[in-house]
Amino acid sequence: MxxxxxxxxxxxxxxxxxxxxxxxxxxxxxxxxxxxxxxxxxxxxxxxxxxxxxxxxxxxxxxxxxxxxxxxxxxxxxxxxxxxxxxxxxxxxxxxxxxxxxxxxxxxxxxxxxxxxxxxxxxxxxxxxxxxxxxxxxxxxxxxxxxxxxxxxxxxxxxxxxxxxxxxxxxxxxxxxxxxxxxxxxxxxxxxxxxxxxxxxxxxxxxxxxxxxxxxxxRQFTRVQMSVTTKQSLTDLSEAAGVHAFELKGDNSATMQVEADHLEHVMADLGNLGILSIQSTPPTLEDLFMHYYEESGMDL
CATH class of the missing domain: 3.40.50.300 (P-loop containing nucleotide triphosphate hydrolases)
Known part of the structure; x- marks a missing residue:
């Protein structure tokens, strides 16, 4: 050790x-x-x-x-x-x-x-x-x-x-x-x-x-930032569990934040819609830092 x-x-x-x-x-x-x-x-x-x-x-x-x-x-x-x-x-x-x-x-x-x-x-x-x-x-x-x-x-x-x-x-x-x-x-x-x-x-x-x-x-306890384009409309995904800050860029393109625990299910839903392109970014240390402080309701 x-x-x-x-x-x-x-x-x-x-x-x-x-x-x-x-x-x-x-x-x-x-x-x-x-x-x-x-x-x-x-x-x-x-x-x-x-x-x-x-x-x-x-x-x-x-x-x-x-x-x-x-x-x-x-x-x-x-x-x-x-x-x-x-x-x-x-x-x-x-x-x-x-x-x-x-x-x-x-x-x-x-x-x-x-x-x-x-x-x-x-x-x-x-x-x-x-x-x-x-x-x-x-x-x-x-x-x-x-x-x-x-x-x-x-x-x-x-x-x-x-x-x-x-x-x-x-x-x-x-x-x-x-x-x-x-x-x-x-x-x-x-x-x-x-x-x-x-x-x-x-x-x-x-x-x-x-x-x-x-x-x-x-990072397992925070959200992954995603940008995705699919063959079919993404509108219904906005209500999916674990999805936050969902923003359509057109019927088939959107940006969102996905909780790590729900990432597998969201990816399965995206696969069913036919993924054309996808980009994911893990949370930075700044994201993690803000996450823990925001949880406490404290101002920085």
Missing amino acids: TEKMLEIKHLSKNFGKFKALKDINFELHAGEVLGFIGPNGAGKSTTIRTLLGLLQATGGSATIFGLDVWHDSVKIHRRLAYVPGDVYLWPNLTGGEVIDLLLKLGGQKHTTRTDELIRRFELDTSKKARTYSKGNRQKVAIIAALSTDADLYIFDEPTSGLDPLQEVIFQQEVLQLKEKGKSVLLSSHILSEVEKMCDRVAIIRSGEIIEEGTLDSM
């Missing part, structure tokens, strides 16, 4: 009377990329800060490498790399000096890998950190983290402030970590980013994990 790099059991965190985390449970295995998603205020950063030993949990347990995240945080930090969503740097140091300092603090050295990352992310390391935009501050932390030979990488909204081309480079780098068997916990608000990189997804809402699993397993 794959080694558990991170395990959270019934984790809770209260700030006074406010319950920021309520009975959180999930795990991350070796060589896996886990997407941790939810809107602002859902509890993502609180969970990550607890994992980093910056906050002490109110209840439950959390371990990384089998070690307690609060009592063994120093040992844990020797084997992980972290990028926060809002990076603050020493203002009078240059970008290059900050990168080297971060690496030294983690027991690492500036290598050709570091130089390659500086080139890829197009960071001017000669400038003082106080002159950097938010995106450049993020690049400094990302370069330092990716230069580190860690067992676990924790990214909390890492690409905030980066342009789309730099986001793609980051995605490529994470996929390379995955190929090397590294483990990654990625919190991101960019759902397409999570969809491209992650093996599994955990969705958090109001301090609770409302769904966890692979994208394929989650």
Whole structure:
């Protein structure tokens, strides 16, 4: 069985009377990329800060490498790399000096890998950190983290402030970590980013994990978008079980959404009508995300 790099059991965190985390449970295995998603205020950063030993949990347990995240945080930090969503740097140091300092603090050295990352992310390391935009501050932390030979990488909204081309480079780098068997916990608000990189997804809402699993397993509970043309009229199909958002484009053409549980029956009905063309699109991560939040009646 794959080694558990991170395990959270019934984790809770209260700030006074406010319950920021309520009975959180999930795990991350070796060589896996886990997407941790939810809107602002859902509890993502609180969970990550607890994992980093910056906050002490109110209840439950959390371990990384089998070690307690609060009592063994120093040992844990020797084997992980972290990028926060809002990076603050020493203002009078240059970008290059900050990168080297971060690496030294983690027991690492500036290598050709570091130089390659500086080139890829197009960071001017000669400038003082106080002159950097938010995106450049993020690049400094990302370069330092990716230069580190860690067992676990924790990214909390890492690409905030980066342009789309730099986001793609980051995605490529994470996929390379995955190929090397590294483990990654990625919190991101960019759902397409999570969809491209992650093996599994955990969705958090109001301090609770409302769904966890692979994208394929989650898609079984949502609707497939279909566009179809048949020889015979499609009008009667609008009343079929499991069919939603049915819209005729002519007597013999229509678009619709079909619940996964009813897909087989709908396909049989379409076959009886004589399929001329059909296109189906599985739900995206954004569709899944909206599905779970709409079920709760919450506004994003």
